[in-house]
Amino acid sequence: MLNLYSTKRDFQTHPCHTAVLPVGAIEQHGSHLPVGTDAIIAGEVASRLAERLDGYLLPCLSVSSSIEHREAKGTVYLRADTLALVVRDIAESLRYTGFRRLVVFSGHGGNWILKPTVRQLNRDFQERGAAMEVVLVPSNIALKRQHEVVRQVQHDLHAGEKETSIMMYLCPEHVDEFVPEQHHTTAPQDFMDYFDVTDITEDGYWGNPEDATAEKGRRLLELTIECTLEYLDAIGRERERIAARSRTEDEGESAANIY
Numbered sequence: 001m002l003n004l005y006s007t008k009r010d011f012q013t014h015p016c017h018t019a020v021l022p023v024g025a026i027e028q029h030g031s032h033l034p035v036g037t038d039a040i041i042a043g044e045v046a047s048r049l050a051e052r053l054d055g056y057l058l059p060c061l062s063v064s065s066s067i068e069h070r071e072a073k074g075t076v077y078l079r080a081d082t083l084a085l086v087v088r089d090i091a092e093s094l095r096y097t098g099f100r101r102l103v104v105f106s107g108h109g110g111n112w113i114l115k116p117t118v119r120q121l122n123r124d125f126q127e128r129g130a131a132m133e134v135v136l137v138p139s140n141i142a143l144k145r146q147h148e149v150v151r152q153v154q155h156d157l158h159a160g161e162k163e164t165s166i167m168m169y170l171c172p173e174h175v176d177e178f179v180p181e182q183h184h185t186t187a188p189q190d191f192m193d194y195f196d197v198t199d200i201t202e203d204g205y206w207g208n209p210e211d212a213t214a215e216k217g218r219r220l221l222e223l224t225i226e227c228t229l230e231y232l233d234a235i236g237r238e239r240e241r242i243a244a245r246s247r248t249e250d251e252g253e254s255a256a257n258i259y
């Protein structure tokens with residue numbers, strides 16, 4: 001695995017084609033979690049992934065698309081377009097020096113712009129014949145299996161049971177008492193297109209921090225790594241299947257040319 005402490009020689013001698021970029025966020029997470037929660041979690045997930053993939057662990061892109069939290073002091077954000085351009089430049093610079101895959105782990109659900117960015121980037125690389133693939137892994141990659149660990153899967157969006165659990169596992173010294181709510185918000189997540197999270201919620205969290213435990217956090221992290229590796233394997237298998245099909249078609253065509 002390569003990281004910020006690796007030297008020029010390390011990069012020359014250690015064959016490494018995969019880079020892992022954690023994208024976090026600096027935004028309010030209620031009164032009980034730090035503003036850097038998404039960056040801390042994304043950094044941990046990316047570090048574990050880079051180790052498993054023997055990849056190049058990039059530093060966390062901590063500031064991202066958090067405009068929906070801007071009313072709270074401490075929140076710092078990029079415009080969505082800026083985030084797209086930054087990720088594009090990072091992918092381009094990695095490709096230029098021979099990396100073939102960039103795994104972007106987004107620890108913040110509000111980074112919607114990353115989806116079309118990655119889709120477009122991959123098509124652009126393909127059209128140029130560049131051997132580079134960008135894979136986007138959202139923070140809820142394990143969504144279908146999170147019920148194995150937590151009580152609330154769907155309406156636990158921000159600083160709730162899931163994130164509080166992970167922070168209790170990673171750095172309990174930075175988890176404070178949560179402020180109990182009189183009424184849980186029932187607003188749909190899409191309301192963040194119109195309102196600030198601190199307007200919709202009472203203390204800035206959206207979910208159930210009262211259900212959090214460090215053990216759930218440990219299991220959620222493991223589940224995230226497991227589901228991400230499965231996702232990467234599935235992409236690889238699909239790529240092999242498509243390559244095999246086009247080989248068969250090519251063989252069929254040359255056989256047809258002979259006769």
Ligand SMILES: [Zn+2]
Pocket residue numbers: 029037038107108158159163
């Ligand atoms: Zn968060």
